[in-house]
Each structure stands twice: as C-alpha cells, then as structure tokens.
Amino acid sequence: PGLSDANMMETSATVPLPPAQDQRYLVVGGGGVGESRLSSRRTRIVDLKARDPRFTDGPSLDEGTRYPQTSILPDDSVLVSGGSRDYRGRGDSDILQARLYDPGTDTFRRVADPLVGRDYHAGSILLPDGRVMFFGSDPLYGDKAGTRPGAFEQRIEIYTPPYLYRDSRPSLSGGPRTVARGASATFTSRHAASIRKARLIRPSASTHVTDVDQRSVALDFTASGDTVTVTVPKNRNLVRSGWYMLFVDDDRGTPSKARWVKVL
Numbered sequence: 001p002g003l004s005d006a007n008m009m010e011t012s013a014t015v016p017l018p019p020a021q022d023q024r025y026l027v028v029g030g031g032g033v034g035e036s037r038l039s040s041r042r043t044r045i046v047d048l049k050a051r052d053p054r055f056t057d058g059p060s061l062d063e064g065t066r067y068p069q070t071s072i073l074p075d076d077s078v079l080v081s082g083g084s085r086d087y088r089g090r091g092d093s094d095i096l097q098a099r100l101y102d103p104g105t106d107t108f109r110r111v112a113d114p115l116v117g118r119d120y121h122a123g124s125i126l127l128p129d130g131r132v133m134f135f136g137s138d139p140l141y142g143d144k145a146g147t148r149p150g151a152f153e154q155r156i157e158i159y160t161p162p163y164l165y166r167d168s169r170p171s172l173s174g175g176p177r178t179v180a181r182g183a184s185a186t187f188t189s190r191h192a193a194s195i196r197k198a199r200l201i202r203p204s205a206s207t208h209v210t211d212v213d214q215r216s217v218a219l220d221f222t223a224s225g226d227t228v229t230v231t232v233p234k235n236r237n238l239v240r241s242g243w244y245m246l247f248v249d250d251d252r253g254t255p256s257k258a259r260w261v262k263v264l
C-alpha cells in the first residue's frame with residue numbers, strides 16, 4: 001500500500017537502504033510496461049519493520065527516470081545516477097544527473113553529473129577504494145529521430161564521491177581474511193580513536209537496474225589504541241556467506257579503503 005506510480009515499476013531500481021538491519025527500501029523512478037512512454041519521477045520508501053508497512057514518497061527526481069543506477073556508499077549515502085526519460089533512451093532522453101540520497105534526512109543532494117548517458121543494460125558498482133564505476137548502456141536508437149540503430153556504450157566512468165576530496169581518510173589494515181558469523185576480528189588503524197562506523201558491504205552484481213547482492217551491514221565495534229575490533233552479526237539472512245568489503249568511517253564520515261573479508 002501507498003506505492004506511488006505503481007503502474008511504472010518496470011525499469012525502476014530498488015535498493016536496501018544502509019544499514020541493512022533497518023530493513024528500509026528505496027524504490028527509484030521506473031516506467032510503464034514495454035515501450036510505454038510513461039516514466040516516473042517518484043522515489044518511494046518502505047520500512048519493513050513497521051507494524052503495517054506501507055510506502056511513502058521520498059524526494060522527487062527532476063524528470064521521469066527509467067533505469068536509474070543506485071549504489072550504496074560506505075558513508076551510508078546512496079548514489080543515484082543516470083537513466084533515461086523514455087524507453088531505452090529513445091528520443092535522446094538520457095539523463096546526465098547524479099544525486100546522493102541521505103537515508104537519515106530523506107533528501108537528495110545533486111553532485112557532479114555523469115558525462116555518459118546510461119539507459120538499458122547499464123550498471124554501477126561500488127569499488128573497494130570508495131569510488132563507483134559505471135558501465136554499459138544499450139540505447140534502442142543512435143539518433144534523436146529514431147532512424148538509426150543504437151550502439152552499445154563501451155565507455156566506463158569512475159565517480160569520486162565528495163568524501164574522497166577531504167585531506168585525510170582513516171587507514172585500515174591487517175586483520176584476518178575470514179570471519180565466522182557471530183565472531184569478532186581485529187584490524188589495525190592509525191585513526192582507530194576517530195572511527196564511528198564499521199560496514200560490511202557485499203560486492204555488487206548489477207544488471208537490468210537490479211543489484212541482487214547490494215547491501216551494507218552495520219557492525220558493532222570497539223576501538224583500542226591502534227586497533228578496531230568488529231563483530232559480524234549472527235543472523236544468516238542478514239549476512240550471507242561469502243566475500244565482503246569491510247569499511248570503517250571516521251568522525252567526518254570519511255571511509256577507509258576496504259579490506260576484503262570472507263564471512264563463513
């Protein structure tokens with residue numbers, strides 16, 4: 001209940017808002033079924049921990065947006081970028097805009113625009129150094145009039161979030177390669193005293209505006225001297241087995257580079 005533009009779920013994006021423990025989801029944009037010209041400017045949020053979960057609208061996009069790319073960042077913001085107004089970029093309708101969504105304030109902030117249009121068969125993934133890679137796009141046509149077939153986009157773009165323009169970032173090194181669910185692991189950081197968050201972020205598998213692996217799990221942690229000890233939650237449904245990127249964020253929300261950790 002409450003889902004706005006419910007007839008435009010095709011080509012919308014869904015992302016579990018960080019941290020995954022909150023069980024809140026953001027649904028972005030979308031369009032009508034098939035080659036429909038309809039597209040949605042809406043974002044919708046649902047809290048699955050509520051007694052009677054229902055969708056409420058979040059901030060709107062400037063234009064109706066199909067195929068928006070969404071990537072969870074280690075500072076708990078979500079990058080929403082690209083997409084097109086019409087089906088597969090038809091009519092030269094790629095949208096060269098990017099935003100950061102803040103789950104705490106439910107607001108968008110415009111950030112540096114992408115330079116390459118991304119519509120069908122495009123994706124974005126968070127890199128272990130805190131940047132985001134964009135790839136693909138498969139426009140139906142190669143011109144505005146729709147007289148020439150489109151060509152698959154082969155340029156890759158790398159987005160550097162504002163947090164990487166600060167003068168320092170916390171270090172993170174050492175620690176084990178594997179951690180069992182429910183167990184703790186100790187890593188080294190010269191900035192241990194300023195660490196405020198620890199996040200396990202699963203590497204992405206992004207296609208068709210869908211990233212089935214994307215999630216950011218909050219970890220309890222303690223800091224002592226130059227060490228940070230994190231504890232992986234016991235819940236198997238929250239933390240599936242496999243590889244994760246472990247990030248720690250400092251008191252300004254600046255993330256470290258990730259350490260790769262395999263959860264057993």
Ligand SMILES: [Cu+2]
Nearest residue numbers: 120121207208
């Ligand atoms: Cu396809």
